[in-house]
Amino acid sequence: AQSVTQLGSHVSVSEGALVLLRCNYSSSVPPYLFWYVQYPNQGLQLLLKYTSAATLVKGINGFEAEFKKSETSFHLTKPSAHMSDAAEYFCAVIPGSSASKIIFGSGTRLSIRP
């Protein structure tokens, strides 16, 4: 079965520090991978999307993610955290088959320390 695992339900970093949010997936076929961000009382907003064109994907707000097939990972990074990055982040996968259901991870809440 396809699944998404986000390691760490809560991550806290200092402002200006590196942000690393981990995501591992399982898929029997090449997947499509997404990172979404959710601010309080809002819907989800797409950060970036992997569709096999390039393994390093750049998204909005300075975030990027690298697809590593050998590790079945799609970790999200940002070189320097900003206070406005505090939110919940979701990794998601669509198995690249006829299945059309997107599978979300359980989310990681990112806190930024001043």
Place this chain on the structure above:
Amino acid sequence: KAGVTQTPRYLIKTRGQQVTLSCSPISGHRSVSWYQQTPGQGLQFLFEYFSETQRNKGNFPGRFSGRQFSNSRSEMNVSTLELGDSALYLCASRPGQVADTQYFGPGTRLTVL
């Protein structure tokens, strides 16, 4: 283009009542999906509609139902509300293909008393 809109944004109901939530997708999008988000269970997929047909369904009881109209607008209905149905209900639309990005609405916050 206007984004995904959901109405109402907030709703308070009592146990046993029923509720209907509405979602208007981005113009041109033919697929609408619904999700339930709670602190304990996270994001759970309810169902997806494409061209007025249910294309995918999650593991929710039959009290949860939906439909899609010819203009792609969708409604979700929950009958015989339970306290555990209190959640943020999110709607997302996409053009229609498997790998298309889903765009989310702001959600409807349902509170069941």
